[in-house]
Amino acid sequence: MNSIAGIAMRGVAAAVPTKVARTSEYDILSPEERQRLQKATGISAHRMSPPNQCTSDLCQAATEHLLEHLGWTRDSIGALILLTQTPDQPIPATSIVLQDKLGLPTTCIAFDINLGCSAYPYGLATVASLMLTLKIPRALMLMGDISRVCAYEDRSAWPLFGDAGSATALEFDPAAPQIHFDLMSDGSGRNAIIIPGGGLASRLPPGDGSSRTVTGDDGIPREPGNLLLRGADIFSFAITKVPSSIERTLASAGKIPAEVDFLVLHQANKMINDTIAKKTRFGADVSLSTLADYGNTSSASIPLTLCAHAPQFDRNRLIAACGFGVGLSWGTVLLTIPANSVLPVIESDHVY
Amino acid sequence: MDIEDFIEKFAFAIEVEPAELDAATDFKKLENWDSLNTLSIIAMADADYSVALSGDDIHKSRTIGDLMTIVQERKG
Numbered sequence: 392m393n394s395i396a397g398i399a400m401r402g403v404a405a406a407v408p409t410k411v412a413r414t415s416e417y418d419i420l421s422p423e424e425r426q427r428l429q430k431a432t433g434i435s436a437h438r439m440s441p442p443n444q445c446t447s448d449l450c451q452a453a454t455e456h457l458l459e460h461l462g463w464t465r466d467s468i469g470a471l472i473l474l475t476q477t478p479d480q481p482i483p484a485t486s487i488v489l490q491d492k493l494g495l496p497t498t499c500i501a502f503d504i505n506l507g508c509s510a511y512p513y514g515l516a517t518v519a520s521l522m523l524t525l526k527i528p529r530a531l532m533l534m535g536d537i538s539r540v541c542a543y544e545d546r547s548a549w550p551l552f553g554d555a556g557s558a559t560a561l562e563f564d565p566a567a568p569q570i571h572f573d574l575m576s577d578g579s580g581r582n583a584i585i586i587p588g589g590g591l592a593s594r595l596p597p598g599d600g601s602s603r604t605v606t607g608d609d610g611i612p613r614e615p616g617n618l619l620l621r622g623a624d625i626f627s628f629a630i631t632k633v634p635s636s637i638e639r640t641l642a643s644a645g646k647i648p649a650e651v652d653f654l655v656l657h658q659a660n661k662m663i664n665d666t667i668a669k670k671t672r673f674g675a676d677v678s679l680s681t682l683a684d685y686g687n688t689s690s691a692s693i694p695l696t697l698c699a700h701a702p703q704f705d706r707n708r709l710i711a712a713c714g715f716g717v718g719l720s721w722g723t724v725l726l727t728i729p730a731n732s733v734l735p736v737i738e739s740d741h742v743y
Numbered sequence: 744m745d746i747e748d749f750i751e752k753f754a755f756a757i758e759v760e761p762a763e764l765d766a767a768t769d770f771k772k773l774e775n776w777d778s779l780n781t782l783s784i785i786a787m788a789d790a791d792y793s794v795a796l797s798g799d800d801i802h803k804s805r806t807i808g809d810l811m812t813i814v815q816e817r818k819g
Contacts, residue, residue: 427777427779428779431782621798622778622781622798623781623785623797623798623801626785627795627796627797627798630786631789662782662786666786666789666790
């Protein structure tokens with residue numbers, strides 16, 4: 392129950408743009424406020440894409456890097472699944488565009504999944520299931536997001552989010568260790584993180600339609616296409632609902648925290664992540680973090696955090712990876728990462 | 744739970760002296776109050792009382808006493 396056998400993780404790569412935005416230079420806040428934000432969230436900087444770089448570009452850079460490392464031929468890839476909140480355009484799915492740009496065969500299954508913070512456990516469960524059922528020997532799972540959906544003036548969102556893309560390679564392998572999952576949803580919290588505009592419900596033409604700025608009850612002006620983050624609600628959700636997901640996953644695998652090498656949480660903010668680690672009895676030293684350098688990179692946060700700690704993956708490692716947020720959607724995966732399959736983060740401003 | 748105990752925990756969470764606060768304190772008007780304090784109060788209610796507070800609970804409370812009433816009711 393709640394586990395999959397026969398699919399192995401073969402590699403993970405992540406790409407970030409070169410431009411660094413520092414919390415200490417965010418002029419919407421006073422110098423004192425910047426310090427306080429940095430202390431509470433743990434975020435000192437995030438990366439920003441050039442204006443014409445999109446999710447597909449960062450994911451493609453990570454994928455090219457990963458394929459080169461693995462030595463996989465393009466023809467051998469049977470599925471390309473992208474999990475993102477910020478596709479290049481509303482339609483068609485960005486993964487299908489990437490099938491062409493990456494030179495993958497037309498026999499390759501490609502589609503997008505609309506998930507963000509919870510992407511890693513959900514993506515692994517979906518792609519691994521698909522591979523087993525349809526007998527796909529090799530698949531790529533991409534995750535990436537671009538933070539331009541946040542208004543610069545929005546102090547509750549802009550300084551938190553950064554840009555990144557990632558690629559994870561999966562392969563059919565009867566000898567692969569079991570992967571354990573716990574996956575949850577609660578749409579009653581849909582307004583906690585939302586981009587209200589761009590879809591049909593907003594009655595605006597998607598994308599380039601007329602946009603009007605509305606000032607929220609927090610006094611922050613936003614356009615309908617901007618992201619709105621209700622931080623207090625996400626915080627409350629994360630510290631009360633997420634720890635039990637990690638506990639259920641460990642219980643179903645018959646493991647205790649001391650038997651897990653690393654806890655890899657979605658990088659939301661330091662207060663949330665410290666609280667979750669403490670409640671689930673993981674030591675601060677095994678909870679990996681990239682908040683300081685990269686902020687919250689949405690769907691890419693877990694693979695980016697793995698890659699930023701690449702030297703620590705020089706032997707087989709058992710990790711508990713837990714994503715939580717927009718939806719509300721959350722989940723945990725207990726996964727064995729084979730030695731030397733986590734590649735260090737690369738930088739790319741390339742537009743393909 | 745009594746109000747003195749709650750005020751002490753509230754003060755610790757937002758890093759002020761308990762003597763500066765009482766049940767009638769309009770906490771959002773405190774000089775050092777900001778949205779990050781909202782997170783600290785939610786963390787305090789969770790850790791010390793096992794109560795989940797929402798952003799709206801804090802938004803609609805005016806005084807520390809109002810907030811304690813919510814925590815008390817939810818603790819049952």
